[in-house]
Amino acid sequence: MEHIGFGAFSYDLAHLLGAVVLVLSFALLSQARVTSVINTYALQAWALAAAAGWQGWVQHAPHLYITAALALFAKGIVIPIALHGIVTRLRISRGIDTALGIFPTMALGVMLVALSILVVLPTTIQSQALTREDLATALSVVLLGLLMMISRRTALTQVIGFMSLENGLILAAVGVEGMPLVVELSVAVLVLVAFVVFGVFFFRIRAQFDSLEIRHLDRVGGAHR
Amino acid sequence: MTDLINPVALVPTLPLLGALLAAMTTNARAGAVIVIIAAAGGFAAACALPWEMQVSVFLLVDPLSAQVALLTSFVGLTSAIFSYGYIRTELTSGRLDPPRARLYHVLLLTFLGFMLLALLSNNLGVTWVALEAATIASVLVVGLPRTENAIEASWKFFLICGVGIALALFGTVVLYLAALPALGPGYAAMSWSDLALAAPRCRGTLLNLAFVFLLLGYGTKAGLAPLHGWMPDAHAEGPTPVSAVLAGSVLNVALVAILRLRGVMDANAEAIAPGPFLMALGLLSVLLASLSMWGRRDVKRFFAFSTIEQSGLVAFAFGLGGPAATFAGLLHMTVHTLAKAALFQCVGRVAQRKGLQVFAGISGLIGSDRALGLTLATAIVVVAGLPPFGLFTSEVLILGETVNRAPYLTPLVGIGLVVGGWALLSRLVGLCLGTPTYGPGPATSPLALIPAWVHLTLVLVLGFAMPTSVVAWLGAAASVAK
Numbered sequence: 001m002e003h004i005g006f007g008a009f010s011y012d013l014a015h016l017l018g019a020v021v022l023v024l025s026f027a028l029l030s031q032a033r034v035t036s037v038i039n040t041y042a043l044q045a046w047a048l049a050a051a052a053g054w055q056g057w058v059q060h061a062p063h064l065y066i067t068a069a070l071a072l073f074a075k076g077i078v079i080p081i082a083l084h085g086i087v088t089r090l091r092i093s094r095g096i097d098t099a100l101g102i103f104p105t106m107a108l109g110v111m112l113v114a115l116s117i118l119v120v121l122p123t124t125i126q127s128q129a130l131t132r133e134d135l136a137t138a139l140s141v142v143l144l145g146l147l148m149m150i151s152r153r154t155a156l157t158q159v160i161g162f163m164s165l166e167n168g169l170i171l172a173a174v175g176v177e178g179m180p181l182v183v184e185l186s187v188a189v190l191v192l193v194a195f196v197v198f199g200v201f202f203f204r205i206r207a208q209f210d211s212l213e214i215r216h217l218d219r220v221g222g223a224h225r
Numbered sequence: 226m227t228d229l230i231n232p233v234a235l236v237p238t239l240p241l242l243g244a245l246l247a248a249m250t251t252n253a254r255a256g257a258v259i260v261i262i263a264a265a266g267g268f269a270a271a272c273a274l275p276w277e278m279q280v281s282v283f284l285l286v287d288p289l290s291a292q293v294a295l296l297t298s299f300v301g302l303t304s305a306i307f308s309y310g311y312i313r314t315e316l317t318s319g320r321l322d323p324p325r326a327r328l329y330h331v332l333l334l335t336f337l338g339f340m341l342l343a344l345l346s347n348n349l350g351v352t353w354v355a356l357e358a359a360t361i362a363s364v365l366v367v368g369l370p371r372t373e374n375a376i377e378a379s380w381k382f383f384l385i386c387g388v389g390i391a392l393a394l395f396g397t398v399v400l401y402l403a404a405l406p407a408l409g410p411g412y413a414a415m416s417w418s419d420l421a422l423a424a425p426r427c428r429g430t431l432l433n434l435a436f437v438f439l440l441l442g443y444g445t446k447a448g449l450a451p452l453h454g455w456m457p458d459a460h461a462e463g464p465t466p467v468s469a470v471l472a473g474s475v476l477n478v479a480l481v482a483i484l485r486l487r488g489v490m491d492a493n494a495e496a497i498a499p500g501p502f503l504m505a506l507g508l509l510s511v512l513l514a515s516l517s518m519w520g521r522r523d524v525k526r527f528f529a530f531s532t533i534e535q536s537g538l539v540a541f542a543f544g545l546g547g548p549a550a551t552f553a554g555l556l557h558m559t560v561h562t563l564a565k566a567a568l569f570q571c572v573g574r575v576a577q578r579k580g581l582q583v584f585a586g587i588s589g590l591i592g593s594d595r596a597l598g599l600t601l602a603t604a605i606v607v608v609a610g611l612p613p614f615g616l617f618t619s620e621v622l623i624l625g626e627t628v629n630r631a632p633y634l635t636p637l638v639g640i641g642l643v644v645g646g647w648a649l650l651s652r653l654v655g656l657c658l659g660t661p662t663y664g665p666g667p668a669t670s671p672l673a674l675i676p677a678w679v680h681l682t683l684v685l686v687l688g689f690a691m692p693t694s695v696v697a698w699l700g701a702a703a704s705v706a707k
Contacts, residue, residue, distance in 0.1 A: 162391075
């Protein structure tokens with residue numbers, strides 16, 4: 001492998017692609033309509049596929065191409081189409097009910113990115129620069145996914161938040177040199193399976209409550225029984 | 226490839242093959258028999274584990290994993306036997322239809338198989354995948370009754386555990402990164418056995434980061450406060466045999482992973498000491514859960530909080546460090562799993578008999594159903610930690626080690642145990658004594674209580690007549706994690 005550092009093309013491109021994934025995480029947070037959330041998620045999956053593919057090229061690790069292909073086809077094409085189908089079939093309202101306004105969410109998001117950089121960079125001083133940056137970016141994407149899950153009220157957007165969190169995990173896994181295939185494959189399988197699970201949930205929730213709103217699901221009432 | 230024809234591989238594969246068979250069977254009763262046979266096969270294979278110690282790329286059989294796998298497969302078997310009668314009653318009462326009973330059998334075996342795989346795997350990635358698969362199976366099975374509450378419980382279960390398991394994967398990636406300088410790229414840096422040996426040469430700072438994520442991730446599965454939110458709902462709404470297996474296996478698998486991680490952290494000079502974190506989470510769980518037990522109206526939810534308390538106590542014991550505390554923690558894990566499974570089996574029968582699962586509608590069980598009432602009372606006494614049963618022994622050991630290693634925490638642990646035990650005993654009085662109430666369900670035949678009695682007898686034996694071979698065996702398991 002060639003030297004990786006500032007100025008090297010392989011480094012710059014990997015960095016850029018990781019940053020695109022991160023920026024799309026912010027874009028996900030700022031969308032006000034369900035369809036645009038799904039489209040942004042698809043874009044993020046494409047960026048992830050490009051990042052994974054480029055890592056495969058740089059690390060001479062052909063198995064990463066499989067990860068890239070899975071990200072592209074499953075998360076970039078199949079899942080968004082299915083989600084659009086769900087939105088149309090269930091006549092989900094197009095607007096998104098947010099628990100937090102866009103601006104406070106974005107501000108929190110920026111703070112989370114700062115936090116992950118502050119956590120990751122000092123702990124990885126001896127590692128390669130690419131690994132460090134990649135890990136910081138990945139952790140940011142994971143945290144932004146979590147933020148999306150708590151700042152959105154509808155089940156559909158929470159699901160997308162969860163899947164975008166998983167994109168962060170794959171970004172972390174592909175950025176680490178020589179990581180065995182197990183993890184990437186498992187994550188890819190997980191996303192598919194998770195989607196099936198969620199699909200089941202959607203239809204059940206729809207059948208029970210006539211709505212995909214999480215707050216209808218507040219009957220068990222945590223610790224009060 | 227030799228791993229595939231290894232007898233150890235039979236332990237998880239037999240239940241998984243059983244799941245495939247059960248998926249092809251339309252007859253509910255045949256499905257239940259398949260579940261019993263597959264679980265019995267898994268348990269029989271697990272019985273050979275103590276003589277099959279081995280370390281390979283994919284499998285790790287040491288006293289620790291063998292002990293917990295043996296325990297898990299045993300609880301799996303007795304729960305399978307219990308669920309035979311339980312599901313039949315659910316079918317006749319119309320709360321479950323045959324297609325869903327089939328799904329239940331498939332999911333129960335899938336869950337059991339992946340739990341065992343997670344325990345015996347030597348690869349952090351495989352452990353993670355197995356835990357994830359088991360999570361998905363358990364989420365589906367909790368939602369199976371398809372009542373509004375069950376759907377909410379499984380949704381909550383999925384969100385909390387999904388996030389937890391995602392954080393654990395991030396921790397796994399970071400752990401691999403920490404092991405890279407010591408073990409180089411490849412499978413070695415993801416292997417539990419190699420990690421334990423190479424821990425001193427791993428990057429301490431990265432180990433710290435990995436530890437935080439793995440503790441949060443697997444701590445969610447272990448039901449440690451403040452990540453325990455899914456557990457009361459999942460226990461209360463899911464089918465009862467599942468509560469028994471949930472209480473037994475998921476916690477244990479997650480706690481074993483945390484215990485192995487503690488060994489790695491302890492062996493590295495640069496890394497932070499993991500003990501205080503485990504002790505803090507454990508103690509918080511003990512106190513929060515024992516206080517939360519007061520004022521619960523739902524029976525299964527009440528006992529779920531008791532499970533959180535006991536899981537917290539095990540984590541606390543693991544956090545104390547040293548072979549004696551780890552031994553006490555493992556003993557407590559073993560006896561609690563046995564006792565809680567017996568307890569949930571009784572609770573399931575009670576709920577079927579009375580047609581409800583709130584304390585307000587159930588009293589005088591000993592008057593109305595003598596065998597069931599007495600078994601339930603015994604199980605509650607056992608879980609409350611009264612002598613001469615095994616939980617008394619392990620709790621005394623844990624308290625003793627607390628006095629040795631962290632004396633200032635002894636009052637807190639003591640208060641937690643007393644408050645929790647007191648709550649259990651006051652509920653025992655309400656449930657089992659007083660004027661009997663009658664419900665629509667069928668009476669329980671004493672035969673259906675045999676699995677519970679087997680569990681309780683084992684706990685009794687471990688309480689005051691523990692064979693020296695068992696002591697040596699648990700000691701060996703405790704020494705695995707240093």
